[in-house]
Amino acid sequence: MDLQQIKYFLALARELHFWNTAGKMNITQSALTRQIQSLEAELGIQLFERNKRNVKLTPAGRFLKEKWEVELNELEFFHEHARQIQLGESGTIIIAHPDSISASIMPDMISRIATAFPKLKIELMQVRYEDQTEFLRNYKADLAITRDITTAEDIRSRKIYTDHLAIVVPDAHPFRDVSDITTESLASQKFILPIKDEGSSYSDIIQQMFRHFDVVPDAYLHSEFGSAITALVRKGLGIAIMPDSYIHHQIPGIRFISMPFKTDLYLNWRVEEHHPVLDNVLKLILE
Amino acid sequence: MDLQQIKYFLALARELHFWNTAGKMNITQSALTRQIQSLEAELGIQLFERNKRNVKLTPAGRFLKEKWEVELNELEFFHEHARQIQLGESGTIIIAHPDSISASIMPDMISRIATAFPKLKIELMQVRYEDQTEFLRNYKADLAITRDITTAEDIRSRKIYTDHLAIVVPDAHPFRDVSDITTESLASQKFILPIKDEGSSYSDIIQQMFRHFDVVPDAYLHSEFGSAITALVRKGLGIAIMPDSYIHHQIPGIRFISMPFKTDLYLNWRVEEHHPVLDNVLKLILE
């Protein structure tokens, strides 16, 4: 069974028309017909019901369409990753990280990696917290830096940094330093907070801070994106809680008031890994 | 890329010897060499390092070996399931169920299915609770009957039956009926209980019963298997809590004392399903 046959099948399953499909796949209708026939014969499964006028999927064909689509996609990612492994020091590693540390620990980390592996390409990406495990699993990312511990069996985590929460206010705001932050002063503020995520340790720490001040925050706006949040704070739409790593972004128009609440950063990676360079990069980051 | 090439690759990755592998795959060494070469060329990945004397996997080859093994296996299951879908009424459906109901609701359910679909083959299997979702997902089972609600997105559940917990004692035991069951009388008993599983609603119900009597059970033996448990009870090694459906097994040497605590049975199946007969069987069971 040839993978090309499955590709022909998937194309035909979308088009449901031999001539159009054959055109798109750059073969003749007769070749396509025979490829599908041979696929059906080899599997012992009729994939399409067809007469001279109409083509439609059988139940078994519908089932295999779904499965094969996923499977072929996975294969592509595996092959690409295998190519990266082969490229070794001149390959690419993909790092997913929160925006908050773009200007704090990331530059240092990147420069250490780049110095140690001059030919290695590094891709950076931002991924929503809930997608990170899946991105690692599917080889869409090789390393992920998160503010949450990952508990999955096939992912390893290690703490690499700790920073503090800060209250982010516009320049003109009356809050000047920690002594201005009290139960009363907080109660009258509007907050811009991250999207509340049950079981996220980062959310938990923020909640914990509010509990410490015995305040239920008045939060009407939620966002995960730092640049959006800082812009909103600057415009006076509310104040925010962010990791103080953001200070390094040196964003004008806002101030950070560091609070004595810690938030940890974790490095996450796949347990099962045959990528020698990735192993070395891991060692480098973890010292 | 031909799947046969991947099979050749996997065989060679195990043997690491062209002649032996070629022999096992019923081709000549030269054909095997060329298949592997063409696979490597098409992927642009060197899979083996070889000289005239030794063959070994490259890191990329090691990676793909693992992935392709899993993938090929999955494909096999998909094709087999697709064949079952095609066979329709003369296919096979696989039902996973707890041993407890083998003699109570199962016979009735099976006979209803068999009457409605005379050509359908039915396979029964017992699966540990924690494996059931995976068995459904991988098409190793089509229906699963459990005492726990399944919360997975891709699995649907419906309650199909409720039975009661019973205290299971050897014939000679002083407990005769419900009135003998008290906090004091329970406290002096040794129990054989199922393996405690956090988050299992069946465990919860048993715990709930003990809490009701304000007793912490003295349980030194744990098993999930009904036949093992009843044998142990008969030998006087302890008393057990079981669903009273077991009464229908008519096991000699033990007695069941029904308690007013309910345990529900759920039928679980895959949401995504193109198997028309399976759909019909579902409708039949759920009325």
Next chain:
DNA sequence: ATCTATTGATGCGTATATTGCATTAATGGA
């Protein structure tokens, strides 16, 4: 009802790919 354009299947000759056989070249061990 008849005609026509469209569509999937199929026969046939050609082009391409794959195989087995025989041989070659490299290498570890006697």
Next chain:
DNA sequence: TCCATTAATGCAATATACGCATCAATAGAT
């Protein structure tokens, strides 16, 4: 140094896949 083992390769035979042309069925237009 010689020999047995082993992966690669040239070559001819065979098998497979392809495109072209054609056929047969059918929906829709007239």
